[in-house]
Amino acid sequence: MTTNTKVLLKHRPNGEPAETDFEIIIDDVPVIEDGQILTRTIYLSLDPYMRGRMSDARSYAEPTPVGDVMTGGTVSVVEASKNEKFEEGDIVVTHTGWQVYAISDGRGVRKLRANGIPISTGIGVLGMPGMTAYTGLKNIGKPKVGETLVVAAASGPVGSTVGQIARIKGSRAVGVAGSDEKCAFAVNELGFDACLNHKAKNFEDQLAAACPDGIDIYWENVAGRVLEAVIPQLNFFSRMPVCGLISQYSMTDPPIGENKLPSLMRAVLTNRTCIQGFIVTDFGKDFKSFISDMTQWVADGKVKFKEHRIKGIENAPKGLLGLLKGDNFGKTIVEVSDDPTA
Ligand SMILES: NC(=O)c1ccc[n+]([C@@H]2O[C@H](COP(=O)([O-])OP(=O)(O)OC[C@H]3O[C@@H](n4cnc5c(N)ncnc54)[C@H](OP(=O)(O)O)[C@@H]3O)[C@@H](O)[C@H]2O)c1
Incomplete structure (x- = not known):
């Protein structure tokens, strides 16, 4: 050419x-x-x-x-x-x-x-989005056996990998996605324990029902309605890796309606929730272990994409x-x- x-x-x-x-x-x-x-x-x-x-x-x-x-x-x-x-x-x-x-x-x-x-x-999965999921969970989310993790954009490269790693670590993974087809994929193909459509009228009730023991890790990808539904379900000593806020990226005005910040801060205080924003480049030290673990998981079919x-x-x-x-x-x-x- x-x-x-x-x-x-x-x-x-x-x-x-x-x-x-x-x-x-x-x-x-x-x-x-x-x-x-x-x-x-x-x-x-x-x-x-x-x-x-x-x-x-x-x-x-x-x-x-x-x-x-x-x-x-x-x-x-x-x-x-x-x-x-x-x-x-x-x-x-x-x-x-x-x-x-x-x-x-x-x-x-x-x-x-x-x-x-x-x-x-x-x-x-073996590049930037996979590294984001791997390092954000390893350093901030820290999933443990029996805990419940919630992640939105669950069929996308970050969310799908977050949910699958959480399952490998013994946690329950509850996904959130924008269509029933995406949710079916997260459960049937990726092995999520549940996945909810954030466009459903009763999404908030569905989330509470899917997390009967509360939420230990909320992986923040989207903000907006999903975050607001999560706040009342947060457990003591929960963790919130703040990875992305996609519902806000093209906003020109503040969201209409009640200011949700006081209820978030109250939940942070009473639950001692740890919220930490991060960028994938913050954890470059983990690159070698990421490539090694993720290559194995993909080869073994434990992480699908x-x-x-x-x-x-x-x-x-x-x-x-x-x-x-x-x-x-x-x-x-x-x-x-x-x-x-x-
Ligand atoms: N911190 C970092 O270093 C880092 C690195 C990579 C990515 N990220 C962030 O991680 C998040 C996911 O990235 P990705 O590459 O995996 O993206 P992705 O899932 O391929 O695409 C974004 C998805 O966001 C969902 N979405 C869009 N608007 C939404 C809204 N208003 N409410 C709820 N969901 C909405 C859509 O999924 P549904 O149709 O399922 O809702 C869309 O497919 C993004 O926020 C991104 O900025 C951060």
């Missing part, structure tokens, strides 16, 4: 993003110099954090500058190398964003070794907008170019 398709951030959205916030351009394929590699994206990961990079509000990471290629993790193949650490044909996990070809000096680029597991998992695939980089904007609304069913991956291992 002689051309490179790139998806740029065109505007910073106010509220829900739109396809018009992106621009697709065709550029030349870049040429490498000494010390560099040229990679071709095979799979591009779409993730909720990308909504944050479209905004210039203060956060834990810099925003994507307007006019730049959208940020994103990829599984790529090395097409050409003038870097002694990489060879043509190496399959790597890198962070070259929403474009087909990219140049890198090799820093932060991780080679994937053939292990019989599809390479797309390098941006899924589902992918939601979108064809073509030009459809990435639509894919991200859908993900933010729950249209995805599994880890959202854009098939950008041919997978030489498939």
Whole structure:
């Protein structure tokens, strides 16, 4: 190929993003110099954090500058190398964003070794989302035998992995998801003890019934209605790893209705609940044990994963907008170019 398709951030959205916030351009394929590699994206990961990079509000990471290629993790193949650490044909996990070809000096680029597991998992259960679930549970959630964990977005890459690890550790896993089909998948395929549709009228009652011994760990992925239903069910010394707040990411005004903060703080005090926000990069020390444990669990069928695939980089904007609304069913991956291992 002689051309490179790139998806740029065109505007910073106010509220829900739109396809018009992106621009697709065709550029030349870049040429490498000494010390560099040229990679071709095979799979591009779409993730909720990308909504944050479209905004210039203060956060834990810099925003994507307007006019730049959208940020994103990829599984790529090395097409050409003038870097002694990489060879043509190496399959790597890198962070070259929403474009087909990219140049890198090799820093932060991780080679994937053939292990019989599809390479797309390098941006899924064996990549950033899996590491998030593993480290957040290990360091904050700390599931124990007989405890009850609740997690929303239960069919997505983080939530599905959180629930399955909790089960491996002997806890009950109660999922929350946005459709009956997603809930059936969480119970029948992933082994969750129960899963509830957060759009049901009596969701709050269903949650109380599914957690007869209260909630020991609430893995916060979404906030909003799910968090409010959880608060009255929290147990003494419960833990709440705050991983994401997806229902709030595109909000422009404070939520309407009663201020729920006093009831949350009362629950924190009376239950001595530990709430801790975290970002996956906080626990880099656990990367080796994550890769080792998760590779084994996936190989043994103890941790299963589902992918939601979108064809073509030009459809990435639509894919991200859908993900933010729950249209995805599994880890959202854009098939950008041919997978030489498939
Ligand atoms: N802290 C970190 O380092 C870190 C790293 C990775 C991810 N995260 C966070 O973890 C969470 C899950 O990420 P993921 O990659 O696994 O996403 P995901 O499950 O693939 O997709 C997001 C899901 O959120 C649910 N959702 C969207 N709007 C919602 C709403 N208003 N109320 C309830 N649920 C809603 C939808 O599922 P349903 O249809 O089932 O509701 C949607 O499919 C996100 O909040 C993300 O930002 C944090």
